[in-house]
Amino acid sequence: MTAAIRRPSGAATAPPGPDDACAGPVTGSSTGPSIGAFGASGRAVDVRGLTKRYGRRIAVDGLDITIPTGVVAGFVGPNGAGKTTTLRMLLGLVRPSGGDGTVLGQPLRAPAAYLPQVGALIESPALYPALSGRRNLTALAVLAGIPRALVGARVTAILDQVGLAGRGDDRFRSYSLGMKQRLAIGAALLTDPDLLVLDEPTNGLDPIGIRQMRELIRSLTARSAPVDGTESAAGSARPRPRGRTVLVSSHLLAEVEQICDWLIVVEGGRLAYQGPTDRLMASHTVDVVLRPELAQDVAALADLLTGLGRPAVRGAQDVVTTLDVAERDSREYARALAEVNRAAASRGITLIEMSPRRDSLEDRYQGLVTAARAGSVPAGTSTVDTSTVQEARR
């Protein structure tokens, strides 16, 4: 059986009606979006000047966001930075005070045109406590316009995909938090979306739950959900032409660093950085820890480095210096290390450790947030050109 899930009739293929939430001037095409429609620009999300005011308070302040198709994008920022409000605006739940753009190639102000192809988990999983997981998904599948004949098989496949096949008939209220999160992600996957938005999906989970969630998110980007609803995810995975785009908001920077290849950092409702995660982590200098065999050589080593014109920060057992090369430029990096090593050996100092000290995403993030609060966002951190988008998609 290969009957595909069809988009809800009248939802994706028709222009928004007058009752559409947040409906405004529709400037885009009236035809439904497809991978090809937004794939040409390579941008799943492309909004400019997104703003939300609540009275005098500005929650989101002129945010420009670009997310290439097929990437896992991390959306990070301190509490109150405007992350959830931004996601709600992208999802048509909150009406923007300003700004415009497209989501999946459709106008931001016509969410009815693109939401059928978007799945989302916003904040805590919100489903009906008295209904079973299966019935919750069934109600949402019917609401989404999935043909009744396919709903049962589709729901079963989704339960299987999120690891709840054995608990599908239990009431939602009896689930653990991790199970509730997984069911809510299952609900987001019902229509086989091109864009998946997950707001704090690991919130409140224990370490095992976080790990399971990370693996689940990875699996969601690696392959599509089954389209015929009759086979397990493993059995009927359909490769996506450009992959599913996932936007994950999270406080856990270590998690973001592991799973995201695109990063958006906001602070105070403003953009502090967006671009490839690698680019943020890359640096033109690298700190190196040098440890002599004998602790009494630390002072001599520091003097030696100073004499070579390199900075030297003395510790009890080691010295930290900074090399003016990027670690990823391996040849230059090795040459610089060799130079230091030779100089030390010539003074009779034997080095037993020469290791780079890498900044974590947390260090970089802290720097960005501090700079943003001081009003000095590093140049180039908010501009995304076509080549950057194409690089991320590769």
Place this chain on the structure above:
Amino acid sequence: MNTVRSAWRSLQAELVKAWRPSTVVTMGLLAALSVLSTVLVLALADDPSGGTPGPRPGAGDGPSGFDVTTDQLAAASGIARGFAGGSTFTGLLIFLVVAIAITLEYGQGTLRTLFLREPRRLGWLAGRLVLTLALVTAALIAALVLSVAAAVAVAGVRGIDTSAWWSADGARALATSYRNALLAATCFSVVGTALGVVLRSTAVTLAVGVAWMFPLEHIIANSWTGATRVFPGLVFDAVGQGGLVDASYGSALAVGGAYAAGAVAVAGLALARRDVTS
């Protein structure tokens, strides 16, 4: 057209949600209230040979009031007296249920889940209202059947002659009472939904709705008879009772219909325009 499709999907989805024991329990409760009303009307009916009955607190003088005699109950319309007399109770229950149900959508955050799947909010609201009214229609049919059964049983105990009940006039009385109860229930449903959408809080909605439409309106009506023709709870009650001395059926229906239409407009506007932040 999109809104119609959206309403149809919403109706089907709401049916999936409603297909559970608590829905049957609620419908059973509505029927039980109707039966209780019937038992009270027949059991407390005055014997015409027992002298002039004293006034009862809250007793109505209209065609379906509680202050009846066994002679009146023996008439063809007697078969529907108890059911019609219970329309206030059933209206209150329906108001509570729909108000709680809609505000829970906000409280549990499920409204955002629904709107992510169905962004056409007016279509969703239309489908939900249609299903609510369909369930009310079914529940009132069950209530009517059980009410008639209870009426026959209590009439037998009290020795009330029921031969006139099984006539065309009796059937007409039943049909009229059912129609009136359904119209009143529709008004209570729509106003309960609208109040819930506007206030978004279960506690506030119940406090405002129940406190105003039931005790406060009746207190005001005790000193101003015009209240029965103006205030929504009293107007809906008059519709359910088929008209009262202070409010004719026609005027009650017109005012009640205006309230219901206004409530739909306000609910639609609030739902479509406001941000979903819960």
